[in-house]
Amino acid sequence: MNEEFLFELLSTGSVSGNEAELEKKIYDHMQGRADTVSVDELGNVTAAVNPSAPFKVLLAGHADEIGLMVSAVGSDGCLMVTHIGGIYPTTYPGHKVRVYTKNGVVYGAVANSREISKNKELEASDLRIDIGAKDREDALRYVELGDTVTFDTDVRRLLNDRISGRALDDRVGAYIVMEALSKAKEKGATVGCYAVSTTGEETTGNGAYFSASRIRPNVCIAVDVTYTSDNCGIGIAETGDVSVGKGPVICNNPSIHKKLNALLRSCAAKLNMDIQTEAASGRTGTDGDTVHKTGIGVPFALVSIPLRYMHNPAEVASLKDIQDCIDLLSEFLISCTQDMDLKPF
Ligand SMILES: [Zn+2]
The missing domain is CATH 2.40.30.40 (Peptidase M42, domain 2)
Known part of the structure; x- marks a missing residue:
């Protein structure tokens, strides 16, 4: 894991609408790690592998913070x-x-x-x-x-593989999508792979809208953080039993695509990786909701990093969960094929 780059991102201010400093760091870092790297008028950074391939998979992680x-x-x-x-x-x-x-x-x-x-x-x-x-x-x-x-907070290492800092939501997600894309390039992905560090998720969703409208992906995986039930008395009946350190979280809700979830599960099984499941009864509250309704409609799934104390000055996550998300998403990208059939019957 490129911990130095992750900590650099987490130490940078990126309040919604003011993400440019962070996006520039991602833009610079991704040079040579993707086939193309571009930035749009809002500051969304898009890294692509196989940009001329007809089937396009978008990974979206938001760079902005509250x-x-x-x-x-x-x-x-x-x-x-x-x-x-x-x-x-x-x-x-x-x-x-x-x-x-x-x-x-x-x-x-x-x-x-x-x-x-x-x-x-x-x-x-x-x-x-x-x-x-x-x-x-x-x-x-x-x-x-x-x-x-x-x-004015720092990112710190806690015991074991835990880290604490402000706004891991969702700078860890922006980091994960970029690392997963680089890894998929190394492993020989064949479909068009796009990783975007989106702007504005916490406020307007404009970054996800601009990115998806322009890339026009066939499918999208939104990568964000999610609440855990392992502390502070959050009940498991509503959203599921989710803990820090127990792996990436896959979401079930009415709009998330079941075949994409099945593919994510088979990738995790192939990697011998533990994953967790959460439930959302309506919208996911992530960029996935926005991308889903762009263009002619985009099937999507959501991969989340378990996070304690979301939107507080000291959020807590696990480096192992972050690495597992990278590995899962790169495996997903190399498992996608040009002729993927997503129709339910
Ligand atoms: Zn978020």
């Missing part, structure tokens, strides 16, 4: 913010944050007090970021309205 956006500046110089994606506002007070400005990162502290810490109804609009500015004018010398904000 966070905050500066909405106003108070007369005291503190930044006011709105939420970008599904944040937990109560996780911010007392934390260090990074504000991504056009001149680089400006650091800040999120105001906290006994009063604030007791407010369980806290909203993003209640947060105040102290960047050390003397007043509004001073703050606006460094920060612009619309700048994005993340927790």
Whole structure:
């Protein structure tokens, strides 16, 4: 595993709509690891193997993360913010944050007090970021309205093969799709293989829409993270029994294609790999939902990395699960054939 590249991605800010720095790192890294590497107007990076093959398989992992956006500046110089994606506002007070400005990162502290810490109804609009500015004018010398904000956290190795960091959702997915594509190239995939690190999944889904509309894949595998039931009392009846460290997760829901799931299962069996199953009763809440409805319709499946504490400052995942996802998806790519029949009967 290229842990250095993974950690580099996880250390980079990529709030939805502001993914360019991260996408550029992926673009540079993929040079020579695919037949073609391109970027579109939104910043979606597409790496392709066999781009002239008629049957196309798209792997989509989103590069964006949740966070905050500066909405106003108070007369005291503190930044006011709105939420970008599904944040937990109560996780911010007392934390260090990074504000991504056009001149680089400006650091800040999120105001906290006994009063604030007791407010369980806290909203993003209640947060105040102290960047050390003397007043509004001073703050606006460094920060612009619309700048994005993340927790100022590091990625760390925990015991065993676990890692912790901000927004593993879904930068691990973007990493996995690129690594799986490179591996499929080495192993001699014959169909058209496309890996995209998409923008905007946490907010608008625009990256998946642009990418799929242009590539026009025959099938898609969305690669994202999923909740686990191995802690915090999440019940297994609704979404399944899923643990960190027990392998990639395959999803059953009304729109996910059963033949793609069957192929994923047979690839896992071939690799002697344990996989897990989750259930979604409607939409998956991933890029898969978006790709599914592009063009003439795209059959899709979802491969997820088990993740604890999703959308918190310290999410936890397993490096083995991440490597297993890479191996499973590269095996899937080399198992796809030009004449795959996906009709159910
Ligand atoms: Zn995600």
